[in-house]
Amino acid sequence: MYSFDYYNPTHISFGEGKITELDKLVPVTAKVLVLFGGNSARSTGTLDEVKAALGERNIVEFGGIEANPTYETLMQAVAIVKEENIDFLLAVGGGSVIDGTKFVAAAAVFAGDPWDILLSWGAKVTTAMPFGTVLTLPATGSEMNSASVITRKEFQAKLSFMSNHVFPQFSILDPTKTLTLPERQVSNGVVDAFIHITEQYLTFPVNAPVQDRFAEGLLQTLVELGPLALSQPDNVEVRANLMWVATMALSGVIGKGVPHDWATHMIGHELTALYDIDHARTIAMLLPGMLDIRRESKQDKLLQYGARVWGITQGTNDERIDATIEKTREFFETMKIKTRLSDYQLTKTHIDEIMIQLERHGMTALGEHQEVDLAMSRQILERNL
Known part of the structure; x- marks a missing residue:
């Protein structure tokens, strides 16, 4: 067996009804950008549960993250983070939404061209915004790792990056949220x-x-x-x-x-x-x-x-x-x-x-x-x- 270092700071909250834990896991004073994919988060009621659990916190929504999250869409979210002075991100969805949120977390505070995050495989990432996740589609493991895969449509390029700065602070895993999946x-x-x-x-x-x-x-x-x-x-x-x-x-x-x-x-x-x-x-x-x-x-x-x-x-x-x-x-x-x-x-x-x-x-x-x-x-x- 090779020598190795292992680091994983993500807090997992697993089980039915765990979305209510958001009130404890997200800072009370946070201004939260909730990121999600298509209409399913809203139509299934999960988004309403998330907002109820966040209580009186200031919330901004950003939907439309694709099944293969695109650089173009995510840069729109980065712009919102800066315009609205967002200080906490919350991904609600599957691996694509979480991967996208990782990129937003890094890109929103990146000093150079955010495309360099992907071109350097994450080596140039020195800090990132705090974020958590509510997982609704188990597949990628993105809820408990530091990796992300992003597509740039302009170049037909799908690239990945890794950084210890983009581990989720927490991930909520409620298996009942997967029952409505196609x-x-x-x-x-x-x-x-x-x-x-x-x-x-x-x-x-x-x-x-x-x-x-x-x-x-x-x-x-x-x-x-x-x-x-x-x-x-x-x-x-x-x-x-x-x-x-x-x-x-x-x-x-x-x-x-x-x-x-x-x-x-x-x-x-x-x-x-x-x-x-x-x-x-x-x-x-x-x-x-x-x-x-x-x-x-x-x-x-x-x-x-x-x-x-x-x-x-x-x-x-x-x-x-x-x-x-x-x-x-x-x-x-x-x-x-x-x-x-x-x-x-x-x-x-x-x-x-x-x-x-x-x-x-x-x-x-x-x-x-x-x-x-x-x-x-x-x-x-x-x-x-």
Whole structure:
């Protein structure tokens, strides 16, 4: 196991009715900008609950943050923060709203061009505004980490940044708020969390059994409960456990002391930026081919994953890996997510466009061994046609 530092200051308030805790968690004198996505926060009554819990605090609303939050929209929020002298941000929504709020928190007090926050992967962030979150869509783990992914439409660029300055001060997780989610978002959330885990787990062994077993347990929980979330949409216990799995998948715990991959995500971001395909669906269509093409460098962990998560222990190594990859694809399909580029009307011509973007954004040496060059990226895309 590698040496590491672990820091996570986010206060989690988990359970039904926890929105009332906002009165204790947000400073009494705060002027609050409440950020949210579409109309669902309002139509489901969650926004009214949030405002009631905030009581007499001065509140300004900012809606319209996209499913893939855009730099253009978020800079409008930054302008409001400055015009209205906002001193606290509150994200109400899923990972996209929270990611966007992180960017606003950093950009509103950034001395230079806010685009440099993303171009520097967050290295230039030295401070940020305080903010909290009310999570309504579990998927990304953004409610308990310091990462954010933002799209700039002008450049068709989807870039990420990380900084210890953008950990949420608190996050409220009420599983009942997920009961009104459309099936598509539930499916996306399960698969997104699943691949977050594999990006930190399916690399190579470094004698880290705690992280491995934790990751395998989270994967097994998703395999068990994901389909139940679709077949039993009113089951609050299922939603509660899925909510906590998604948070744990990217809270930093399972990723400390072990190598990371993230090649699937980096290529997937280009598909979202170019064709506006849901993030979870881009990575679901990429992961099976990614594992297949890279089976040699990932062999030990693929065999372990197959045995411990899917119970695959018979056959040659190649046969076991084939079966493991197929089980993974079948699970995504069970969650009603298609896993081929052709399912999204993407062809070899589109692969040429994707390759141009990968090169333009410097995605030429991805993965835990930096082995995923442009040629291999093309192979992976073609394998998933």
